Amino acid sequence: MPYTKHMDTKNKRILFIEDEEALRGAFGETFQRDGYTVFEASDGEDGMLIAKKELPDLILLDLILPKKSGFEVLKELRKNPDTKHIPVVVLTNLEGSEDVERALAYGATTYLVKANYSLDDLVAKIKSVLEHHSPAL
């Protein structure tokens, strides 16, 4: 039986950069219920500001965003010494190979297609990404 490490999510802080209000609402409700602290940003510029200020444990990033695209945000996050180690999960509905390759080349931790994930699946996936990026746990 595989060993699974139980992770306490109470102190984990997630930033969700997404322009769809309905998606932010559903995501926030689910993740807060599971004990996460959720920060929300509706555009790329705002997302960048919150990321630098709050230094979350993980960033979920949409690619099509007003003001600053997800790709630009990703590049800036990786350039900034304070944010370059934060795992960034790209969560989008774009699935072109060019988009996936570009996001990974810019330093995305993983690339998920929103339509393929239920909220419960997403919680499990985020938990797994956090575990693999948290040597202290």
Added chain:
Amino acid sequence: MMYMRILDSLNIKKQCAQYRVGLWQCPQFLFLIMGMIIIVAIAATNTLANRYVAPEIAALIVLALAGVLFVIGHMIVSAFDRVARSARSKSEFISIISHHLRAPLSAIKWQIDVLLPQNQSGRLQASESAKYLNAIRENNERMIFAVNDLLDVNRIEDNDIVLCPSAFSLVELSRGAVIKFSQLYPSRSFSLHIESEDITTMQVYADEEHIRRVIQHLMDNAACYSSEGSSIMVRIVPEEAFAKWSVADEGIGIPPQDQPRIFEKFFRAQNAARHQTGGLGIGLFVAKSLVKLSRGKIGFSSAPGKGSTFWFALPIVK
């Protein structure tokens, strides 16, 4: 079988239809013309040089023909470039349309993910359920809008649009659109300006459903390319035998170099980057095609950084 394939490849008209380009933009046709010119030129030069003309004159004729072939060669390269650009636009279009179809679907999926467990556990409050159900309805409408876009493009390309013209009020149609868009984009300030009472009773003759979609496209563009808190003004004025409808925004505007191509299918202005707005690049193409079908006129004026005004005009019923 092989002969059939050769004959098929010589069917230039079919090739043009396949690439959706004109005869003089079709690489196959241009290659055929070039081949024929080369054969005729070799035969003619040979005959002329042997029988009538001094070698210097023959050399000049060859030089002139080389110039003609160079021009045709350039046209062929441009034609391939156009076909390649069209293929690239199409693949980008498929990527963006799949995003547009998936976005409302995933929103609906996540909202149901939240609603269902709450409903099963009996914790669901009426205000919460109303919030999520409204969002599901909104996303369902977005989905219908995206599918209609796709169908419109296909029908326009196949000349398969059925017109059902009737007399209707542009003011009534616009009132409904302003209410709908105010709900869809609560951070923008939409308003409808009617300068005189006569306009309220004025009727135009066109396909009402098509014009509703034109208004949706133009208002959606105005909202997408302007920032939160900005004003979007819809205006209706009579202009000779036409009623002129316009929507003015305070958005990013269109760079002058992009303005001539703004109604082209799949075209996106440089400052409307794909990853910042996710537009399809077909709204204005569809709007122009539908207005033209209703014997109307369409146009715009724009200043980068200040905003754009898109308008269309339809014949007034006397």
